[in-house]
Amino acid sequence: MALPENTLASARQWDAEDPLLSFRDEFRIPQHNGSDAVYFTGNSLGLQPKGAQAALKQELEDWARFGVEGHFEAKHPWYSYHEELTDGAAKVVGGRNDEVVMMNQLTSNLHFLLVSFYRPKGKRVKILTEQRPFPSDTYALASQIAFHGLDPKQHLVEVQPRNGEHTLRTEDILAKITELGDELALVLIGGVQFYTGQAFALEAITAKTHEVGAIAGFDLAHAAGNMPVQLHDWNVDFACWCTYKYLNSGPGSVGGAFIHQRYLKADLPRFAGWWGHDKNTRFQMGSEFSPMPTAEGWQVSNAAVFNMAIHRVSLEQFGRAGMQRLRAKALQLTGYAEAIINSISAKYNVNLEIITPSDPEERGCQLSIYAHGMGKDLFDKLTAQGISLDWREPNVIRMAPVPMYNSFEDVWRFGEALESQMKG
Ligand SMILES: *Cc1c(COP(=O)(O)O)cnc(C)c1O
Numbered sequence: 310m311a312l313p314e315n316t317l318a319s320a321r322q323w324d325a326e327d328p329l330l331s332f333r334d335e336f337r338i339p340q341h342n343g344s345d346a347v348y349f350t351g352n353s354l355g356l357q358p359k360g361a362q363a364a365l366k367q368e369l370e371d372w373a374r375f376g377v378e379g380h381f382e383a384k385h386p387w388y389s390y391h392e393e394l395t396d397g398a399a400k401v402v403g404g405r406n407d408e409v410v411m412m413n414q415l416t417s418n419l420h421f422l423l424v425s426f427y428r429p430k431g432k433r434v435k436i437l438t439e440q441r442p443f444p445s446d447t448y449a450l451a452s453q454i455a456f457h458g459l460d461p462k463q464h465l466v467e468v469q470p471r472n473g474e475h476t477l478r479t480e481d482i483l484a485k486i487t488e489l490g491d492e493l494a495l496v497l498i499g500g501v502q503f504y505t506g507q508a509f510a511l512e513a514i515t516a517k518t519h520e521v522g523a524i525a526g527f528d529l530a531h532a533a534g535n536m537p538v539q540l541h542d543w544n545v546d547f548a549c550w551c552t553y554k555y556l557n558s559g560p561g562s563v564g565g566a567f568i569h570q571r572y573l574k575a576d577l578p579r580f581a582g583w584w585g586h587d588k589n590t591r592f593q594m595g596s597e598f599s600p601m602p603t604a605e606g607w608q609v610s611n612a613a614v615f616n617m618a619i620h621r622v623s624l625e626q627f628g629r630a631g632m633q634r635l636r637a638k639a640l641q642l643t644g645y646a647e648a649i650i651n652s653i654s655a656k657y658n659v660n661l662e663i664i665t666p667s668d669p670e671e672r673g674c675q676l677s678i679y680a681h682g683m684g685k686d687l688f689d690k691l692t693a694q695g696i697s698l699d700w701r702e703p704n705v706i707r708m709a710p711v712p713m714y715n716s717f718e719d720v721w722r723f724g725e726a727l728e729s730q731m732k733g
Contacts, residue, residue, distance in 0.1 A: 315649060320721035329630055329638055329712060335359050336557075336714045341695030347719045347726075350697045352503075352531060352675050352709035355557030360622040368618050385621070389588075390612040391605070394563075397624030401556070401632060402529065402548065403539035404567045410604040411552075411617065412584075414564040415530055416445045418549035419497075421607055422566060423453045425577040426524050426547050427495050433523070435464045435489055439477060439498045439509070442467070446528055450497060468498075475664035475679070476507040476671075483517045493523040500532025500548075504701055506665035506675035506709075508536055512543040519544065530554060533565065535639070535673035535711075537632045540567050547572075555674075555711060556627070558620040563613055568604045582609025630713060638712035639674045642720060646676055646710055649724035657731040659683065664705070675709040677701075687730055694726045 324330055336356040338345045348356060371383035380388040391411050399409040412418065427436065434457075436450050451461035468485045470477050486493060496518045501508045511527055518525040526547045532538055534555030540548055548567040552558035579600070583591060585608045587599045600606030627635075647663060654661045660681040665672045680687050684704045691698055691706075698708045710720055 315652075315721065315724065317718065317721055320717040323641070323717040327638060327717070329634060330716075332626065332630055333714045333716060335626060338714070339697065344695075346695045346697050347722050348697045348715065349708040349710055349719070349723065350699050351557070351711035351713075351715070352535075352554055352707065353699055354553055354560060355534075355555055355623075355711070356714055357559065358557055358619070358622045358626060360625075361559065361619045364618040364622045365615060368614055385618070387612060387614045390614050390617050391608070394617060394620055394624060397621075397628050398565050401534055401624070401627055402550070402565070402567055403537070403543075404541050405570060407573060407603040408541060408570055409565065409567050410608060411563050411565050411620065412608045412612075413566075413610070414561065415528070415549055415551035416449055418564045418566045419446065419449045419528065420453070421580055421609070422526060422547045422549055422568070423449065423495075423497075425568075425572075425579050425607070426526055427453050427457075428578070429454075429457050429459060429464075429494050432492050433494045434459055435466055435492045435494055437466050437468065437485060437489060437493060437496045437498075439482075439502055440467045440469050441504060442499060443503045443528070443530065446497070446499070476502070476505050476666055477509070479510045479513060482509070482514060486514070486517045486521055486523070489523075490521050493518070493521055495524045495526060497526045497528065500527050500529040500538060500550075501535060501673050501675070503531050504677060504705065504707075506531075506672050506677045506707070508532065508666075508670070508672050511538060511545065515543050515545050529565075531675070532673065534627060534632075534635075534713075535675075537636050541569065545569060552620050552623065555713075556620070557623045557713065558616065561616070563616040563620050566604060566607060568607065573604070573606070574602050579607060580609065584608035584611050626713070635712045639710075640669050642710040642712055642715060642717065643672070643674050643676060644669065645717060646708065646720045646723065649720065650676070650678065650727070653724065653728050653731055657728075659731060661727075673709075674711050675707055678706045678708070679704055680706055690730050691723075691726055694729075696723055696726050 371379045375382045394411040399406050454461040515525040524546045529550035533550035550565045552562045581598045585606045662679040664679050665676045688700045688706050
């Protein structure tokens with residue numbers, strides 16, 4: 310995107326024309342010196358929907374009023390609470406309703422899914438992941454490999470970027486899959502890389518993975534609610550995600566899991582619990598486990614209602630906003646931010662290198678700026694000006710203008726703050 314006229318008036322004009330404008334008023338925006346901060350850290354913790362308080366209060370009141378009977382008498386009965394989330398969540402990730410369940414949290418879901426989908430056999434033992442995945446994923450994958458009595462150092466393989474490049478080329482990921490061939494058990498990579506902001510070609514990766522006879526699973530922590538994904542149509546085997554980043558459901562909120570339809574009735578091994586048991590006979594309390602023939606068959610525990618209450622509010626917002634409209638606005642917001650950064654870089658002859666791919670198809674909202682020679686100091690000064698960004702070692706400032714509540718004026722204000730530092 311060429312830098313459009315970059316003035317406060319033009320930014321306000323784009324806001325006025327934004328069909329999603331009214332959503333901003335549905336969020337509590339942190340304050341800085343008495344006015345709204347520029348909140349670009351929705352990729353770490355999304356903002357609080359105003360409806361969250363009433364939703365939580367409803368559950369507290371129903372608990373006070375009904376006690377245990379709230380499982381059936383509450384306005385949103387706790388017994389089946391997770392079922393109210395399925396439709397909205399399935400739309401966000403492009404799954405069928407029977408393929409999606411909200412439960413646990415992200416890394417726990419990854420473990421539960423790996424129990425079913427990582428079953429090393431003979432020489433087919435390796436797991437392929439991206440360079441420097443989020444540490445929790447590395448720990449989970451390595452510990453699963455070790456759990457099977459194998460050596461993670463040998464069998465957990467990372468695709469590396471080429472010399473001098475920050476992000477991965479799809480062709481290199483696909484070539485690595487082909488190279489590992491019948492030694493590859495599983496590909497598990499992020500939908501969007503947390504550090505570089507690169508969005509991976511999930512459909513192509515899935516197809517290539519299946520070609521060599523392996524399983525394709527994705528961690529959608531930074532993709533869910535950020536990129537439109539079509540897990541079912543892309544034939545993805547399984548996926549998991551969290552809801553406190555782009556999905557605005559509060560710290561540590563409930564996670565999500567997707568299991569493709571073709572596995573729902575297959576008798577996959579799993580770590581079972583009572584909430585995965587056929588709900589028609591669950592309370593007969595029998596000793597034989599008979600799983601639900603849906604993704605719910607992977608549940609272990611009963612619903613975490615307080616977390617889910619907030620997620621219910623958030624999914625309702627995503628339903629109204631729609632992933633397509635959110636994506637359209639994200640392309641504009643992020644393109645605008647990119648144009649400003651590049652123009653300031655050129656004007657002041659500094660190297661604010663955006664390591665996130667410049668092709669919008671290869672990124673979501675986030676831009677990761679490698680701040681040569683300025684790094685932490687620049688980050689600290691922007692933070693002091695009420696610009697909420699985050700810092701990732703060794704030298705990256707991440708920013709995510711999110712379409713649900715960020716405005717073009719936010720991006721303009723970020724640009725002003727950045728430029729004021731350059732004039733310093
Ligand atoms: C945020 C994030 C996590 C966090 O895991 P939790 O289990 O939710 O604490 C894990 N993996 C990735 C890729 C993430 O971005």
